[in-house]
Structures are given as structure tokens and as C-alpha cells.
Amino acid sequence: NKVCVVGLGYIGLPTAAVIASRGMEVLGVDVSTYAVETINQGKIHIVEPDLDMLVQAAVMTGKLKAATVPDTADAFILAVPTPFKEDKKPDLSFIEAAVKSIAPFLKAGDLIILESTSPVGTTEKISRWLAELRTDLVLPHQDPDNAQLYVAHCPERVLPGRILQELVSNDRIIGGITPRCAEIATSLYLQFVRGECLQTSSRTAEMTKLTENSFRDVNIAFANELSMICDTLKINVWELIKLANRHPRVNILSPGPGVGGHCIAVDPWFIVDSAPEQANMIRLAREINDYKPHYVMDKVIKAADEFKRPVIACLGLAFKADIDDLRESPAVNITLALKQQNIGEILVVEPNIKALPASLSELKPNLVSLPEAIEKANILLILVDHKQFKALSLSEVARKIVIDTRGIFG
Numbered sequence: 001n002k003v004c005v006v007g008l009g010y011i012g013l014p015t016a017a018v019i020a021s022r023g024m025e026v027l028g029v030d031v032s033t034y035a036v037e038t039i040n041q042g043k044i045h046i047v048e049p050d051l052d053m054l055v056q057a058a059v060m061t062g063k064l065k066a067a068t069v070p071d072t073a074d075a076f077i078l079a080v081p082t083p084f085k086e087d088k089k090p091d092l093s094f095i096e097a098a099v100k101s102i103a104p105f106l107k108a109g110d111l112i113i114l115e116s117t118s119p120v121g122t123t124e125k126i127s128r129w130l131a132e133l134r135t136d137l138v139l140p141h142q143d144p145d146n147a148q149l150y151v152a153h154c155p156e157r158v159l160p161g162r163i164l165q166e167l168v169s170n171d172r173i174i175g176g177i178t179p180r181c182a183e184i185a186t187s188l189y190l191q192f193v194r195g196e197c198l199q200t201s202s203r204t205a206e207m208t209k210l211t212e213n214s215f216r217d218v219n220i221a222f223a224n225e226l227s228m229i230c231d232t233l234k235i236n237v238w239e240l241i242k243l244a245n246r247h248p249r250v251n252i253l254s255p256g257p258g259v260g261g262h263c264i265a266v267d268p269w270f271i272v273d274s275a276p277e278q279a280n281m282i283r284l285a286r287e288i289n290d291y292k293p294h295y296v297m298d299k300v301i302k303a304a305d306e307f308k309r310p311v312i313a314c315l316g317l318a319f320k321a322d323i324d325d326l327r328e329s330p331a332v333n334i335t336l337a338l339k340q341q342n343i344g345e346i347l348v349v350e351p352n353i354k355a356l357p358a359s360l361s362e363l364k365p366n367l368v369s370l371p372e373a374i375e376k377a378n379i380l381l382i383l384v385d386h387k388q389f390k391a392l393s394l395s396e397v398a399r400k401i402v403i404d405t406r407g408i409f410g
């Protein structure tokens with residue numbers, strides 16, 4: 001059995017490597033020649049624990065190869081980005097391009113799986129696109145009993161930093177255009193998933209994934225709103241949440257400087273776009289979480305007012321603790337905005353990166369070590385709960401104004 005994985009990012013590459021490690025032949029496809037060349041050398045272009053070893057082994061045994069164009073296979077897995085556009089409408093152009101790229105290589109009996117998080121109805125769209133591109137093959141939406149291609153949605157659910165474990169251990173939702181499509185797709189996942197494979201329709205699978213991330217977004221928004229209410233009422237929100245969570249049926253998440261990453265801040269908009277009249281709480285949660293960085297900024301500006309030429313140390317740039325991923329990070333946005341405000345000297349500490357990406361080169365002169373930041377700063381703005389920051393003692397920061405968006409001092 002040969003599998004072609006289109007998109008070799010945080011989901012596609014680990015998936016391709018895991019499938020290859022089960023002895024199947026895998027062709028990984030990416031538009032980036034840099035990614036393709038790196039992988040073919042047995043190396044990786046993204047950061048994820050243990051992935052380098054797995055990819056190296058899969059490439060060395062010849063089971064994993066990368067290329068910029070697809071080839072014939074028995075199953076095609078699409079793991080390309082689904083961002084949203086300026087107007088918060090989903091951008092399906094990467095999926096459309098991936099479908100076009102595999103269409104010429106499809107033959108009767110092939111399975112096409114969409115893993116990318118997508119708005120409800122996208123898998124059906126893929127089936128319709130394929131019907132136009134390959135008029136010689138019967139698609140499942142045209143004739144469920146005589147379909148020659150099988151189309152399904154199996155949303156990824158892995159947590160960055162734990163991808164390789166979760167890829168195998170998580171339960172999977174497998175949504176087919178028809179029940180037969182879901183069955184065929186399940187047989188592929190059973191080869192490497194130890195969790196349960198739960199079959200449903202493609203629409204329900206799409207909505208399940210969007211619901212999981214919206215659930216988390218709404219719960220984080222609740223925590224963020226509480227943090228702002230508690231500021232007004234002069235209550236320590238961290239203590240409050242700890243106490244409330246001692247109730248057996250209460251489990252409040254942690255406030256922060258805003259919600260980052262490529263999923264939780266994006267996916268709820270797909271629901272809002274599909275059902276704008278009904279999705280009120282989901283929209284409001286997004287707005288609350290998007291407002292939080294501005295609220296943090298205002299707090300810092302107020303604190304800075306007390307000093308003639310304040311030195312503000314921003315601790316952390318990543319979108320969450322103990323990772324090096326700076327994309328869609330509220331910490332980055334807050335730091336850049338503070339720098340532009342020109343209210344004082346900005347120092348930046350990010351222990352998980354050696355060099356800033358080109359897009360953030362303007363922060364390069366501001367990067368310092370943690371001890372230097374602590375020594376020089378009047379205001380310490382804690383933006384990420386990295387382990388290095390959690391190890392700080394209260395006495396080390398005693399004479400500073402501390403704005404602790406992550407509650408590391410409780």
C-alpha cells in the first residue's frame with residue numbers, strides 16, 4: 001500500500017513519518033523545495049520532539065520520500081493550511097490547490113482523506129471538485145453504491161510538543177461522504193492509531209473538530225474575562241480560580257495575554273462564518289480573547305507612566321509555554337506594539353530561540369538574557385509561562401513592577 005501525504009508541516013510530516021515507520025511506502029509532497037530537500041536528507045525543517053529521529057529512520061529505510069509533485073498512490077492525505085482571510089472568511093485555496101495537484105494521479109479504488117481543519121461542507125466540496133476534474137471516475141456523492149473514489153475527513157487533533165504520542169494514542173473521528181468511505185478510511189488509520197476510530201459523516205467530523213477548539217476558546221475567554229473582572233474588583237484571579245476549581249464540577253482554564261497558535265484563534269471563526277445568526281457565544285469568546293492583548297498593553301502603558309524613561313522587560317515570545325513557535329503569538333504582538341509606542345526601553349527574553357525569524361528582525365537589538373533583563377528592568381511583563389520564568393523567586397523580582405499575565409507567581 002502506498003500513501004501520498006500532501007503538505008509536510010506540523011501535521012503532514014509527523015503523519016507521513018509514522019505511517020512510513022509502520023512499513024508502508026510514503027511519498028510526502030510539499031510546495032517548498034527547502035522542506036523537500038531537507039526531508040530527503042533525513043532531516044526536518046520544523047521543531048517537534050523526537051520527529052528528527054523518526055524522519056531520519058524512515059528516509060534511511062527508503063520508506064519515506066519527499067517531492068514537490070504527487071505521484072500515484074492508494075491513499076492521499078491532505079494536510080495543508082486552512083487560514084482565514086482578512087474578513088474572517090475561511091481560505092480554502094490551499095486545499096483546492098492540493099486537490100488539483102493529486103487529481104491527475106487518481107485511479108479507481110483510491111482513498112482521499114482531508115486532515116486539515118475545515119469549515120463544514122469542505123469534504124463534500126472536495127468530492128465535487130474531483131468530479132469536475134475527473135469525469136471518468138464516479139465520486140461517492142454522485143452514486144454512493146458505485147463510487148470509484150472514497151473521500152473522508154479525519155481531522156488532526158494533536159497538540160504541538162506531543163505530536164508523535166498523540167498521533168498514535170488519540171481517538172480519531174473519521175467522517176465519510178458515505179459510510180463506506182468512512183470504513184475504508186478507518187482501515188488506513190487502524191494501521192497506526194492505537195486510540196479508537198469513531199466513524200461518522202464528513203460534516204459531523206468537520207464540526208467535531210471545530211467544536212473541540214471552540215470549546216477551548218470559550219473556556220479561555222471565560223478565564224480571561226474573569227481576570228479583567230478581578231482587576232476591577234481587586235481580587236487575585238489565580239487564587240480565585242484555584243479555589244473555585246476545588247468544586248468537583250468546576251474546572252476553569254488559565255487566563256493569559258490572549259490566545260495564540262494556528263488553531264484555536266482561527267477555527268471558531270469557521271463556525272461563526274457558517275452560522276452567523278446562531279454563533280453568538282463563540283463569536284464573543286473570540287472577541288474577548290482578541291481584546292486581551294490590548295488590555296495587557298494598556299496595563300503596561302499605565303505602569304510605565306510612573307517612570308521617566310522606563311525599562312520594560314517582556315518575558316517570552318512564544319505562543320505558549322516551553323515551545324519555540326512564535327507564529328500567531330499574542331506575546332509577539334504585545335512586544336511589537338509596545339516597541340512602537342515608544343514609551344521606554346524594551347528588553348525581550350525568549351530562552352527557546354537562538355535566532356529570531358526575519359519577520360521579527362526589528363526585535364533583534366532588544367533580545368537579552370534573563371539575568372540582564374531582571375537587572376535592568378523597572379517593569380517585568382511576563383507573557384509566557386516558560387519553565388525558566390517559573391523558576392524565578394519572588395525575591396529576585398522584589399523591587400520591580402511585575403505584570404504577570406500567566407500567573408507564574410500565583
Ligand code: SAJ
Pocket residue numbers: 117156157158159160212213216220253254255256257258259260261262263264319320321
Ligand atoms: N491558553 C490560555 N489558557 C489556557 C490554555 C491555553 O491562555 O488555559 C492559550 C495558550 O497560551 C495558547 C493558546 O491558548 O496561546 C492555544 O494553546 P493550546 O495549548 O490550548 O492549544 P494548541 O493551539 O497548541 O492546540 C490545539 C489543541 N486543541 C485542544 O486542546 C482542543 C490540539 O489538540 C489541536 O490539535 C490543535 O489545537 C489543532 O491543531 O487544532
